[in-house]
Amino acid sequence: MLETVILTIAKIIIFFAVLMFFVAYGTYAERKVAGGIQDRIGPLHCGPFGLLQPLADGLKLFFKEDITVAKSDKPTYYIAPILAVVPAILVIAVIPVDENIMITDLNIALLYFLAVSSLSVYAIMLGGWAGNSKYPLLGGLRSASQFISYELVLGLSIVCVAMLVGSFSLRDVVLYQKDMWMVFKQPIAFICYMIAAIAELNRAPFDLPEAESELVGGYHTEYSSMKFAMFFLGEYANMVVSSAIATCLFLGGWYAPFSILPFIPGFIWFLIKTFLIFFFMLWIRWTYPRVRFDQLMGMSWKVLMPVVLLNILVTGFIVTFGR
Amino acid sequence: MSYTEIFFYIFAVLSILFALLTVTRRNAVHAAICLLLTFFFIACNYVLLEAEFLAAVQVLVYAGGVVGLMLYVIMLVRKDEADEVRQSLGQRVIAVFIAILFVLEIAFISLLAYYGNYSGFLSSKMAQIGGNTESIGAVLYTYFLLPFEVVSVLLLAALVGAVVLAKNRIER
Numbered sequence A: 001m002l003e004t005v006i007l008t009i010a011k012i013i014i015f016f017a018v019l020m021f022f023v024a025y026g027t028y029a030e031r032k033v034a035g036g037i038q039d040r041i042g043p044l045h046c047g048p049f050g051l052l053q054p055l056a057d058g059l060k061l062f063f064k065e066d067i068t069v070a071k072s073d074k075p076t077y078y079i080a081p082i083l084a085v086v087p088a089i090l091v092i093a094v095i096p097v098d099e100n101i102m103i104t105d106l107n108i109a110l111l112y113f114l115a116v117s118s119l120s121v122y123a124i125m126l127g128g129w130a131g132n133s134k135y136p137l138l139g140g141l142r143s144a145s146q147f148i149s150y151e152l153v154l155g156l157s158i159v160c161v162a163m164l165v166g167s168f169s170l171r172d173v174v175l176y177q178k179d180m181w182m183v184f185k186q187p188i189a190f191i192c193y194m195i196a197a198i199a200e201l202n203r204a205p206f207d208l209p210e211a212e213s214e215l216v217g218g219y220h221t222e223y224s225s226m227k228f229a230m231f232f233l234g235e236y237a238n239m240v241v242s243s244a245i246a247t248c249l250f251l252g253g254w255y256a257p258f259s260i261l262p263f264i265p266g267f268i269w270f271l272i273k274t275f276l277i278f279f280f281m282l283w284i285r286w287t288y289p290r291v292r293f294d295q296l297m298g299m300s301w302k303v304l305m306p307v308v309l310l311n312i313l314v315t316g317f318i319v320t321f322g323r
Numbered sequence B: 001m002s003y004t005e006i007f008f009y010i011f012a013v014l015s016i017l018f019a020l021l022t023v024t025r026r027n028a029v030h031a032a033i034c035l036l037l038t039f040f041f042i043a044c045n046y047v048l049l050e051a052e053f054l055a056a057v058q059v060l061v062y063a064g065g066v067v068g069l070m071l072y073v074i075m076l077v078r079k080d081e082a083d084e085v086r087q088s089l090g091q092r093v094i095a096v097f098i099a100i101l102f103v104l105e106i107a108f109i110s111l112l113a114y115y116g117n118y119s120g121f122l123s124s125k126m127a128q129i130g131g132n133t134e135s136i137g138a139v140l141y142t143y144f145l146l147p148f149e150v151v152s153v154l155l156l157a158a159l160v161g162a163v164v165l166a167k168n169r170i171e172r
Helices: A002-037 A053-063 A074-094 A109-130 A134-165 A170-176 A187-200 A225-250 A266-285 A293-321 B003-024 B028-048 B052-075 B079-084 B092-115 B123-129 B131-142 B145-171
Strands: none
Touching: A002 A053, A002 A074, A002 A225, A002 A266, A053 A225, A074 A109, A074 A225, A074 B028, A109 A134, A109 A170, A109 A225, A109 B028, A109 B052, A134 A170, A134 A187, A134 A225, A134 A293, A134 B052, A170 A225, A187 A225, A187 A266, A187 A293, A225 A266, B003 B028, B028 B052, B052 B131, B131 B145
16 A cells, blocks of 8 residues: 555656656747747757756746736636646646556546646636736637637547547557557547647647737736746646647557667657657747637637547447448 | 545535535635536545546536636626626525425435435446446437437527527627
8 A cells, every 4th residue: 555655656756757847848949949940049048058948947937026916806816827737737647658657547538638638728717817907808718718619629539539449548549559550540530639739728820818919918917927937837738748648649659650669668759759749839839820710710610620520420430330 | 434435525525615605705706616616526526436437527517618618708797897786686486496406306316326226336336337438328328318319409409599599689
């Protein structure tokens, strides 16, 4: 009993540390990639190649003045930044990094992921509302409608995978992909998942909740110092976590591509694949301009939703008659 | 007392506490947050009952979806205005009647579960059939197919009704 408890706590600490490392160097990667795409250099002065930049940023955010808006709704104002980080951290409990390296093998892991990540919308909604200010409120409302629409697409694209595998456990999902990755069996579901994931994360080209040109800074306009940093942390943690889930669902988790290079351990492959999807998100952000809001909602309800429902129908036929 | 019992009492007390806060808070956003927490702790109790599927769906649909939509509407109301409005629909008699109906229903179900043969499957038996999710799916689409479809049509009707009402207002 005691051994399991200690082992689990150790695992949680290691997973958390790895996630935070990814988050910190995610911001660095974001700035370097942005620099590269825009023909700039990016962070350079802190340490070799600017590698200490995330630490410097963190330190700076800690020491900034912490302002609380006078007419804000205090409890909600304080809860919102915490809610931004917690769901992303909760998801790491079910991510299988290697065949036997995971915190827990939950039999409803996929539902758990959907349920927990659906809670992160409250951070943006409450953060936007609590500041008692116009623009953050508009950002919060936009985010809520966007999140609820795209959450359906995300859930349904996961259903396609779960139908083929016949299990909600992420470990089973990866084991199923030993011979062939899911991305080749369910390409449409993969595309829908990626679009929905980027839209849920409020990242460009779907970053309307924080559109600088029209909403000042969006839902976190009234936040400063560490409270602002929590929103920032939450966004990157969510990015890392949904990249990791995409790796499990579609890119074969810890399996080496096409059974070559098997001498590299599984968890390294997992981290490489996760980073590749993370890089893909950065690439998209710095390549495409922002879409219009009606285009965004139209795409969710009129394009992605019918496509993914049709995909479920076809998958159902294949599962029923293909065996 | 076993661990399960201790956790049950913690979650039960918390869910009742937040349910009470939901109906007593004057600020509508705070009430919605309390409702969210109530749903969350009820989901925790489902986990203790080894109904993991139900717990996940509870959080996904109620905590994630329904309360989100409620908040969406509440946030559109101006804060200072909302504080002044008397928050009552003047339907006390109907509300009391419905509340009593619910209490009777819960009491009836508890009695059936206690004395009758309707106690449902135990989780160990459930695992033999093929786990929580599979057995719910199987029962829902065979034994309870008709009620399930009726509920779906009912929800669809409510959806269409809401769209029609909203559309009328825009066209006027």
